[in-house]
Structure formats: structure tokens, C-alpha cells
Amino acid sequence: MKYKERTKNFTFGFDIFENFQGMCFILSENGNILDSNKSASENLKRTYEELLNSDFFEIFEESNRTKINDVFKKCLSDKKSASVPAQINVENSFLTFNLIFTPFNDQNDPSIQYSFALARDITAQKKVEEELIKFYSVAENTVNPLQITNLAGKMIYVNRAFVEASGYSKEELLGQNPKIFGSGKHPKKFWKNMWDTIISGKVWVGEVENRRKNGKPFFTQLLVSPILDSEGKVISFFGIHRDLSEKKMLEKQLIHTQKMESIGTLAAGVAHEVGNPLASISALVQVVLRSTDDEFVKEKLGLVRNQVTRISKIIRDLVDFSRPSNYELQLTDVNQIITEAVEIVKVGKKSKQIKFDMELDEKIPSLPLVADQLQQVFVNILLNAIDAICEPDNLKEDNKIISKSYKTDDNVVITFTDTGMGIAEENTAKIFEPFFTTKKEGKGTGLGLWVSYGIIKSFQGDIKVKSTAGEGTTFNISLPIQV
Numbered sequence: 001m002k003y004k005e006r007t008k009n010f011t012f013g014f015d016i017f018e019n020f021q022g023m024c025f026i027l028s029e030n031g032n033i034l035d036s037n038k039s040a041s042e043n044l045k046r047t048y049e050e051l052l053n054s055d056f057f058e059i060f061e062e063s064n065r066t067k068i069n070d071v072f073k074k075c076l077s078d079k080k081s082a083s084v085p086a087q088i089n090v091e092n093s094f095l096t097f098n099l100i101f102t103p104f105n106d107q108n109d110p111s112i113q114y115s116f117a118l119a120r121d122i123t124a125q126k127k128v129e130e131e132l133i134k135f136y137s138v139a140e141n142t143v144n145p146l147q148i149t150n151l152a153g154k155m156i157y158v159n160r161a162f163v164e165a166s167g168y169s170k171e172e173l174l175g176q177n178p179k180i181f182g183s184g185k186h187p188k189k190f191w192k193n194m195w196d197t198i199i200s201g202k203v204w205v206g207e208v209e210n211r212r213k214n215g216k217p218f219f220t221q222l223l224v225s226p227i228l229d230s231e232g233k234v235i236s237f238f239g240i241h242r243d244l245s246e247k248k249m250l251e252k253q254l255i256h257t258q259k260m261e262s263i264g265t266l267a268a269g270v271a272h273e274v275g276n277p278l279a280s281i282s283a284l285v286q287v288v289l290r291s292t293d294d295e296f297v298k299e300k301l302g303l304v305r306n307q308v309t310r311i312s313k314i315i316r317d318l319v320d321f322s323r324p325s326n327y328e329l330q331l332t333d334v335n336q337i338i339t340e341a342v343e344i345v346k347v348g349k350k351s352k353q354i355k356f357d358m359e360l361d362e363k364i365p366s367l368p369l370v371a372d373q374l375q376q377v378f379v380n381i382l383l384n385a386i387d388a389i390c391e392p393d394n395l396k397e398d399n400k401i402i403s404k405s406y407k408t409d410d411n412v413v414i415t416f417t418d419t420g421m422g423i424a425e426e427n428t429a430k431i432f433e434p435f436f437t438t439k440k441e442g443k444g445t446g447l448g449l450w451v452s453y454g455i456i457k458s459f460q461g462d463i464k465v466k467s468t469a470g471e472g473t474t475f476n477i478s479l480p481i482q483v
């Protein structure tokens with residue numbers, strides 16, 4: 001089928017390609033150069049005469065030649081245009097060309113075939129492509145979440161780290177506003193300030209709290225920079241996040257430690273100030289009790305004495321926390337202390353319905369500690385675990401408490417895991433604070449864990465909690481192995 005009936009026929013020679021930008025050649029059926037233009041001579045640094053009748057394929061890098069030849073032959077046999085990338089080494093610099101062959105027949109003798117060859121320099125374009133691939137792979141593989149948004153504020157690119165950090169898939173993110181990653185914790189003014197900055201072509205940096213798909217927070221330092229076109233017009237925005245979770249966590253820990261320390265100082269002061277008058281009250285109550293026969297007075301003073309005893313216990317706890325271990329440290333077998341603590345709490349009525357498991361590593365070293373104090377910590381934790389299991393809401397069949405000990409490179413670690421009611425997430429930071437209790441009035445003072453915290457810290461150790469509300473809790477105590 002004929003493509004088109006020409007209405008007009010032009011007659012022109014190869015001269016018309018003389019000033020053409022690309023290299024142009026007429027090739028014979030076996031690949032000899034029958035004609036070439038100025039650009040060919042310039043690019044190949046060879047005169048017209050040198051090129052004439054030479055082998056076209058020899059222009060190209062040796063490794064390319066077979067491929068080019070194949071395409072050339074196929075183009076002649078198919079009578080169809082075909083293209084192939086081709087490399088040329090001119091004076092030791094490599095140039096990449098896009099080579100297009102177009103076959104045609106001699107007008108006078110249709111049995112003679114020629115090919116028109118056009119080679120356009122795509123070295124620069126190729127370089128840009130390579131750069132792009134390079135940057136793309138850097139963007140994809142960096143640990144920092146990256147996003148590109150268009151002027152409408154919709155994400156048009158997110159890298160792998162962004163997908164991972166946000167918890168959304170690429171498909172869920174593209175086309176969305178980065179707001180879906182936002183926590184809603186920052187005021188409108190905060191984001192307005194960001195937009196004003198980047199729209200004016202400047203870079204904006206700020207600390208942001210983001211929200212992952214699962215609702216968990218993700219703290220980052222965000223840098224947003226406008227992407228400008230060659231005329232300096234903003235065409236899109238580029239955002240890069242730096243993970244600050246660890247920094248935030250350390251900050252939180254530091255604040256917590258400082259808070260505990262200042263509470264400790266306060267408590268020591270209060271305990272001291274209250275302790276002395278309390279001792280006087282206690283002594284006076286004893287004296288009056290002994291010197292009266294009045295039953296009414298005796299009964300009321302007995303009540304006073306009970307209250308005084310209660311306050312004294314609290315004061316003792318406060319002192320226990322703040323007193324830097326002024327007992328003598330002795331090499332202590334931690335496993336033995338765990339076993340004893342478990343024996344003590346097993347005696348209680350509530351413990352009947354609980355299985356106590358122990359997984360103690362016999363090889364852990366003895367540590368310089370105060371055995372009584374450490375036992376107090378373990379008993380505290382175990383009693384809390386028993387209370388948590390016996391909560392009326394905690395309906396479980398095989399309730400148990402697992403006490404474990406093991407060794408890491410630097411620490412002896414002791415864990416207590418229970419199947420109790422667990423701790424609500426918002427409370428996990430508070431349980432070590434003094435007087436924090438969720439127990440009914442008269443059942444708990446909220447000092448147990450606080451005192452335990454103080455004791456473990458005085459041994460240079462650490463105490464942590466992990467809990468899932470409704471499932472159970474694990475307390476983790478690590479004590480350094482001194483070398």
C-alpha cells in the first residue's frame with residue numbers, strides 16, 4: 001500500500017545535508033561511505049577524502065561494530081528504518097551517538113540499494129540520564145525519608161525510607177498531601193510559615209512530629225526546599241527528613257532522670273523534716289498511752305498510733321529512695337535473691353492461683369550489692385505482678401509469673417513477666433513516680449516502684465518496663481558487671 005501520492009517532486013542532492021547538525025552519510029550496500037557531510041568530518045576529525053569509500057563501521061568502537069552491522073543489514077533486508085546507539089572514540093574521548101539507518105533504492109536502477117545514515121550526538125543527554133539514575137539510586141537508598149511534592153502540595157515522589165517510616169505503601173502516598181503523615185500537633189501558623197518560606201524560593205527547616213500509619217509518632221527534622229526550573233521559577237518542593245526519634249527518646253529519659261533526682265532531693269528533705277517531729281509524736285503517744293486508764297483516750301490514741309505507724313512507713317520509703325547506699329556492698333548471688341523473693345511472695349493467699357516459673361542462668365556472676373535492698377525490689381515487683389493478675393478484670397486461665405536471669409556482655413539482666421492486666425500506655429512513664437498508684441485507697445501508696453527505682457539506680461543499674469494493656473507486663477532490671 002502506498003502511503004501517499006506525492007503532488008510535487010523535488011530534485012536535490014546530498015548538499016542539503018551539508019550544514020545539518022548531525023553526521024550524515026550515504027552508504028553502499030556493503031557499508032562503504034559514498035558521501036558524508038561537514039559535521040561528519042568535524043566530529044570524526046577526518047577529511048572528506050579520507051572518509052570517502054572507507055568502511056563506515058570502522059568509525060565506531062570495536063565492541064559496537066557487530067551490533068551496528070546487524071542493525072544495518074536488517075534495515076536493508078526489511079526495507080525499514082532502524083536505530084541503534086553507537087559509541088565513537090575520537091582522540092580518546094567517548095561520544096555516544098544515536099544512529100539511524102534509512103534504506104532507499106537508486107532512482108535509475110532500483111536493484112541498487114543504499115542507506116542513509118544519520119548519527120546524532122546524545123552524549124550530553126546520556127550524561128544527564130546517567131546523573132539522573134545516580135541521583136535516583138541515592139534518593140532511593142538513603143536512610144532519610146524523602147518526598148517531592150508538586151505545586152498543589154501533592155506528593156509525586158517518595159523514596160523507600162519514606163515508605164518504611166510512614167508505614168504507607170508508595171501507592172497510598174503518591175497523589176496525597178504529606179498531611180497524611182502529619183500528627184496535627186503543630187498549629188496552622190507553623191505550616192503557614194513553612195509555605196510562605198518555600199514559596200518565596202527559600203529553604204525551610206523545622207522539627208516536626210509525624211504520625212505513622214499505625215498511629216505511632218515519628219519525630220524528624222524536616223528540611224523543605226523549593227525545586228527551581230532554569231528560569232528560577234518554583235516548580236515543586238523537595239522534603240527530606242532526619243530521624244530524631246532516638247534524640248527525643250534520650251531527651252525524654254534525661255528529663256525523667258532529672259525529675260526523679262529532684263523528687264528524690266525533695267523527698268529526702270521532707271522525710272528529714274517530718275521524720276523528727278513524727279518520732280516525737282510517736283514517743284509522746286506511747287508515754288500518754290502508758291499513763292492513762294481512760295478507755296476512750298486509749299482507744300483514740302491507739303488509732304493515732306496506727307496512723308503514725310503508717311506515716312513512718314512512708315517516711316522510711318522516702319528515705320530508702322534518697323539514701324545513697326550507705327550499706328556495705330557485698331558480693332551477692334542474684335539467683336538466690338530471686339529464689340528467696342519468690343518464696344516470700346508465694347506464701348500470700350492470692351498466690352495460690354498463680355504458677356511461678358523460674359529460668360535462672362546458673363552462670364551469672366555474683367555482684368557487689370546490698371542483698372536486702374535487692375530483695376526489697378524483687379518482692380515489690382512480684383507483689384505488683386500478683387496484684388495485677390488478681391485484678392477482677394483480668395480473667396485468664398493459666399496465670400503465671402516468670403522470673404528470669406541471664407547475662408549479657410556488660411550486665412546481669414533480671415526480668416519478671418506476668419500475665420496480669422498490663423499497664424495503660426499513658427501510665428508507663430508514671431509508674432516509677434512516687435505516690436502514683438492505680439490501687440484502691442489503702443491498698444497501695446505508690447511508693448514501691450519508686451523505691452525500687454532508687455535502689456537499682458544506686459547500684460548503677462537500670463529498670464525498665466514493657467507492657468501491653470490486657471496482656472501482661474515485663475519488668476527488666478539490668479545490673480552492671482564491674483570489671
Ligand SMILES: Nc1ncnc2c1ncn2[C@@H]1O[C@H](COP(=O)(O)OP(=O)(O)OP(=O)(O)O)[C@@H](O)[C@H]1O
Pocket residue numbers: 380384385388418420421422423431432436437438439443444445446447448449450473
Ligand atoms: N506488674 C504490673 N502490672 C500492672 N500494673 C502494674 C504492675 N506493676 C506496677 N503497676 C502499676 O504501677 C503502679 C505503681 O506501682 P507501685 O509498686 O509503685 O505502687 P503500688 O503497688 O500501687 O503501691 P505500693 O507502694 O504499695 O507498692 C501500680 O499502682 C500499678 O498501677
Ligand SMILES: [Mg+2]
Pocket residue numbers: 380383384444448449
Ligand atoms: Mg507495689
